[in-house]
Amino acid sequence: MRQTQQAELVIEAGGRASGYWPQLWRYRELFYFLAWRDILVRYKQTVIGVAWALIKALATLLVLTVVFGRLAKMPSGGVPYPLLVLAGVLPWQFFAGALTDCSNSLVAGAALISKIHFPRMIVPGSAVIVNLVDFLISCLVLALLFLWYGFAPDWRILTLPLFGVLAVVLSFGMGLWLAALMVAYRDFKFIVPFALQIGLYASPVGFSSSAVPEGWRLLYSLNPMVGVIDGFRWAILRGPSLYYPGLLLSLIMTSLLLATGMRYFRRTERTFADVI
């Protein structure tokens, strides 16, 4: 346990609801250290280290470009097809990685959780940060493609961090749900990779969402990743104007997932050590 600065601390059944956020703030250093540990450990004892992040992005890019661009001949809207795909692959890979790591994080950290008291939200939080670092590294591929195709983005690329934040919040919100559920139900160990596999094709990663028939567009945007990926494409590729109802829906879905995720997590958090 870490310092409890207040003069007196009372532990009671069902108590301790107040002071949750200040406590989380006091533990920021542990959060920093756990994220630091995960980043350090991620590529230990690998020969090419961080380059794996780049290779993963490049390989996915290649496959999706061939399948959707060459074989299915999907429309690209005037930009080089690999660029279109990359603008989808980057946020998707971040989202998939963060969600996988988040959902496994509590179970993987079972030793810590059953031996030390700290706000459990730190653990999935640090899983997101690690993937964020990976994401930033794989953005190098984007720079490479810009040079290769002589493509210059305009002012809109400055809005990219906003969509990045949306992706972070979305994966954290869903990650909280899955991490907490995984503690009690290991079924999610199988559900998550499976759902992500489907999600890769259900989200506009390998194709532009303008390929979706107009009438279905809003329904399609119920998938919150649609808004994120569309946003990335808009910001990076000087693409067609944004589909605002879809973006709004994404925002709503994301906030909803975050709010309910936090609620569920906080409700179940106190029993983690007993159940895990």
Place this chain on the structure above:
Amino acid sequence: MSKIVLQAQGIGKKYILRHQTPGAGRVTLRDKIVEHAASVGRWLSANTPARANPSREEFWALRDVSLKVAQGDVLGIIGRNGSGKSTLLKLISQITEPTEGRITLRGRVASLLEVGTGFHPELTGRENIFLNGAILGMTRDEIRRKFDQIVAFAEVEQFLDTPIKRYSSGMYIRLAFAVAAHLEPEILIVDEVLAVGDVAFQKKCLRRMNDAAREGRTIVLVSHNMLSIEALCTQAVWLHGGRVMGTGEPHRIISQYLRTAFSPLPQQDWQDKASAPGNDQVRLHRALIRPKGGTAADPVRVCDACVMEFELWNLRPNTYLYVGIQFYNDHGILIFESAPVDATPWLGKAFPVGLFKFACHVPANLLNAGVHRVTLVVSKNEDVLLHKEDDILVFEVADSTEKRGGWYGSWDGAVRPILAWDTQLLGADGAVTKLSNAG
């Protein structure tokens, strides 16, 4: 009276046990869905009374526990395995919530339920010091300030930049304990960590705990080692079945505990070869202790030689079974180990399948009076552990009044040998002066 820094009032912790049918894993989503469907069904047919689920059972790991610890106190918690000691520590350190009651803490708390919590094998010693320090509640500046002391305490200077997966287990434990030893909480909660490391290091840790207590820190600790409880603690609590059986002065509580904790087990038989303790290589059949020339029902006295017999089934041909025993006294101290080293024709031979009997002859005047526990260790070819049976024999060695000189009190120490003594009067020139019979 000094300030009360830790107070527990009527705390209890309930667990729900699920009895699983063979083949079923842990609670899965399917169970949950079925459960919900069933509750909807019950709700629809409201006249069906809700049945108690036979596969769920409540279990109170701790009940009605009240404690008061003043600043600077060292509280030792004793009790057998499963008596709720660890649960109590987990409640105090906020890892899990009590089901009932309340705990009041005044001051900064650090808990040490395991040495090296959060250590990552891939990280170097240096990195792990920072990580573990943060996990135990130190700030970065604090760790930086104490870094050199920690390294010196752990004696791992040369290996600071080596991943700790390459550390020996001793180095690993020393490093882990060194970080913990430099915590400066007002209340320190410690679970059985003294049972690790070599003797010199254990002494160092004990000294460190003593210092902490002298500096006015409050310590709550669990240990199976009664000597360390007695040496360190100012107060002891004895838990049994989740309830407090006694609180107070350590020596008194420990002797109460030891008296009841003992249930003699001078003989054990396992008739069924399929269900006896062991595995598909070796299974136990019988164990007993008896005074030489007597039976297991006879008491063993300090002045008696005794015989221990172990019978076990060897189920695999061509294995060399190597049997050893460990002798513990009632303070949990390992007095000695023994194993056949010579004088048996079977030594080092391949054993055929069959029932084997091993007898160990303990001479008279070796064991001290008191409760003894024997652990049997069976290994194959001297290096592969096949089976270990703790407390296979538990027996009391009765005091005897023979050959004690004029002394009628108890004799301290782990063993009680009779040694040869000479007494001589030396004259001024160093020559031995004879004791005259006329004296």
